[in-house]
Amino acid sequence: MHPDSIAETGRVPHGGEPDRSLLDFSANINPQIPDGVETVYADALERARRYPDDTYPVFREAAAEYVGCTPDAVIATPGGLAAIRLSLECTLEAGDTALVPYPSFGEYAREVRLQGATPAFVPHDDLYDLGVSHLEQADLTVCCRPNNPTGDCPSSERLEAFTERCRDAGTTLLVDEAFLGFTDRPSMASRGFEHVVVARSLTKLFGLPGLRAGFAVATGDLGDRLAIARRAWSLGTPEAAVGAHCMRDRAFVRETRSRVDAERERVRTALLEDGRYDVFDSVAPYLLFESTEPVDDLLERARAAGVVLRDARTFRGLDRHVRVAVAEREANDRLLEVLCDG
Structure with missing residues (x-):
């Protein structure tokens, strides 16, 4: 920051x-909310008298199954917004430029500015048609699927082509999937692109916004950087236990x-x-x-x-x-x- x-x-x-x-x-x-949450939380609260296992093996395995990636690509965070901030902290420097869709979640531009970078606003539906020459001018691009507040979502084919152009341009792509769990569309986390970070929130789909639980998914050098930069004990024991329980309730x-x-x-x-x-x-x-x-x-x-x-x-x-x-x-x-x- x-x-x-x-x-x-x-x-x-x-x-x-x-x-x-x-x-x-x-x-x-x-x-x-899913059945059994109260029991899981109560059991975990007793275990919260010790520090949590900072590797979060159960949570990461459940998250990997939930979005279709490997557990080692999952970085536990206290909510989806924390995953977004961690991603920007690891990818942006002062003076950088990030492409930000609008109208969309207002925290994107705020978090970009907090890194000393500049948000360059693009109409959210036009974003996916940008060519390599335009993307090359940005260090990072944000997309939201489904977009908040409009509720539309690019097709998998359109998003895939856009993701490949970001790769060709050398631009990191941050994909916010906070509401994707309400749809049956596959997560970008399952594709394993090394220039992509996926941010996921658990609080909305599972009806527990007061329990701050989410995660990022990233691979390669980008994934290593997020895993190293993540705060220690980034999830409380109850949040990790409830989050894993919810993600497994198909x-x-x-x-x-x-x-x-x-x-x-x-x-x-x-x-x-x-x-x-x-x-x-x-x-x-x-x-x-x-x-x-x-x-x-x-x-x-x-x-x-x-x-x-x-x-x-x-x-x-x-x-x-x-x-x-x-x-x-x-x-x-x-x-x-x-x-x-x-």
């Missing part, structure tokens, strides 16, 4: 509502994907049929839309009805947009009552 950049870099707004009396659609968190993942797919399409169809909302297509557990109603009025009206929406104007390039999470059917029904009948 570059000391001089800290004072010039602010915080980034996120979703999440502390008032539990309100229905929170501002954060994209699975409302369900039935939970399948059920979640099926439920989210069905509810997302149901909510999207209802919003489009209402006529006041222009809704983006999405493969993620959230929907982005424009409304004919002013955003401030919509946010205020929804909150008065006990529903919290995400003001998407905080994303670069968006000025009339709102994002909503896909929750369970009963909660989604209430959302539609507020948006379509209010």
